[in-house]
Amino acid sequence: MISFKVNNELKSVDVDGNTPLLWVIRDVLDLKGTKFGCGKAACGACTLHVDGEAVRSCSYPVKNAEGKEITTIEGLGGEAELHPVQLAWKEHIVPQCGYCQPGFMMATAAMLNKIPQPTDEDINNNIINVCRCGTYYRMRKAIHRAAEIGAENVNIKMEDNGKG
């Protein structure tokens, strides 16, 4: 048995420890938002977070996830509200076919945790997933917008704390 948290829920799975985390997430835990693209960590469609870090789950053995906290696109936002990245994605109407988009959103959210206000250069260096529909132009705008929304949320929280 391998145990870890997925989107804040404790899960235990009985699988070969070398099974890629992607297939455990998709086929055992039935969370289909994380996609298979290449199986070789070359496209980023399977990106999710392990302890807050962006990980390409198609090439991450599930045994390495023991005791860790995993977040998938399904758990990126809160119960009732979307994550700033998702809000920005909607505002800029980014997705076309949509298949690669969860991976891009997860990669973006992880980047914004480390670099809250990324430059274009930061985006070029950190967001290296593949989108065949070519939504990069809107995605770049959405990433900057997500950073803005993130900053607004931080300010609101600080104000709330001040009042309290």
Add this chain to the structure above:
Amino acid sequence: MAKDKKKGLKRRKFLKYSGAGLALMLGGTWLARNPIRRNIFKSGEVTIGPYIGDTSPLLWLEISPKNDIFLHSSKVEMGQGTFTGLAQLVAEELEVALDKIKVVHAQTKSGNMDGFATGGSMSIPTLWKPLREMAAIMREMMRTKAAEKLGVKATSLNLNQGVFSANGKSMTFGEAVDGVSEWDIPDAPALKPRSEFKVIGKALPRIDLHDKVIGAPIFGMDASYPDMLYASVVRPQLVDAQMSNFDISEAEKMPGVVKVVAENDLVAVVAKSQTEADNARQKIKYDYTTNRDWNLSDVVETIKVGNGAKTVIQKEGKAVDDLDGELISMEFRSPIGAHAQMEPNGAVANFHDGQVDIKVSTQVPKFTRNAVAKALGISKSKVNIIPTYLGGGFGRRLHTPNAIQAARLSRAVGKPVKSFLDRQQEFQNDTFRPPSHHVMKAKISDSGEILGVEHHLAGGDTLFNYPILPSIANAAIRADIGSIRGGSIMYDGLPNYRAIYYHSDLPFATSFWRSLGLLANTFAIESFIDELALKTKQNPVELRLKNLTSEDPHKIRISNVIKSAAEKSGYTDEVRDGRAMGFAASIDAGTPCAQVVEVSIVDEEIKVHKVTAVMDCGIAVNPDQVRAQVEGCICMGISASLYEQMNLKNNKLFPIIYGPYQMALMRDAPKEIDVHLIEGADFAGPVGEPPLGPIGAAIGNAVRRLTGKRLTELPMALS
């Protein structure tokens, strides 16, 4: 008035829009006459065909007593925004807001099947009128029922947001349809004029936006059935080769394996998980016999102007060889292109009780149904194709073997089976964009007048051997009408111009790749036109406009996008601050597009900073999604023009993975894409492919101004 049972299968056919269309058009022996054949090629540049399929409103539209409005679409959603556009057409005539329409893929058992495919940028154009008529007919049928139920005259009823009202009484759509089992289908009423559109023409968010932002399980690869098993199929890694002597003994012993199926043309592992199936498949041993050795140089040698069957696709005036003047000639090439769509191909099949249900992302639900029925030896009525959202289409999902394999494997193990290609299999078993070779020729007079231009092109199959075309068509048209897309000379002011196509066979499958021949043909023609402008010391925009002189409405629309693109971009021939502009234009399926790129050389690589695009697709049903298609085509076109190419060595196609198959990433996409739409026609024209035309040539033309060097091969590289 025709009687029609709502749930019955006997439905009135609206013959005006159905029928065999292309097949009928190609049927006659008159095709043997060359000028008429050339007219067909010409019409391919500018004509929108009919919708091929049933257009009964009761097949397409379902209104529930709970007031839900379902649009059962025979066209599939692969990112192009068609679901949103179709819903806007329906909402317009039903007088409801867009969010009231729920669009679902029509299952083939419903009878609503597209007789062609989702492709060719033809979904909105072919349904532009029929779908609005279906919605208008549905509206009037409901009005009649509401009037009966309310005891008022139908003509007295007002309709607002899905509610009929008169004399203080009101009734919703849901109440109007409740309990009705037979409908009188009237003739189509007059459609709303453009001036009264409220939903069409609005840049509303695409209807699948939320699902795609939360990661909803909407794709073929997300589909499942209870108790489902996973398959991994052995597929050839070599071209022009046969596999034999399969040894499955080791694979059978691998953990999780339920069955190893080994039939003549299907060897596969079925296991309890994808990983176990893939691991076991690696243990299957077999031998290869190749018919001959194939390397990329053999492909280049095969696809060459002068080789194979020759067809004149355009002929105005004299041949360039017969003109007096200075000969200018250049050669261009494009490589084998992979689709590289993000969702691999595959299907989830559930064979039970002599019938099969198949969930699959496909561009051809009807052909898939027919092919599965034939392969399994069961009647078509026993096969139900349940289309899902597509994780990219681009022409990669026009083929049916994956659904057949999943169905056969499900039958073999008696359980639902999911069977998908892995990425290596995708790259090695793709239906590639065929490589091309182009020879451009012109003669120029002493005074610098262009006397004539010729485009000679060679390519592989795209449409040939594709099931939508009757076999007679191959013999009748002779030229592959996909490869020649965009291959004609659009400058009809030239005194002499021709386009000639040479067809050869390749040892691997080639097919549709978004826009077919348009990207490569436009790269050759528009690069050459630019070279002629430089040679004759003319402004490239003025040279183009000067040679678009006829009063043909399409030529006027081409002129307009060219003028507008020059103006909006501030096009100049000068290099400023290390940046040069490149100009190119094309017309595809009646939609002209012009693009101006701004390019510099960064670290010895071509960098596209900005693209200005002007397109005239007629009425933009959803201007935001039309823009999205232009932006997407530009990024995909940059990718194909600067990075992508498949290689072939000792019968092995490679690369087999993203990265080595280099594609445009975020860092390569232009930071500025400025799209302008001209609505120069009173119909909704093609959108999804026409913007792929100019981008390659535009980049090459900018690089020529920056470096003095004419790049003639895709992908373009400076060294």
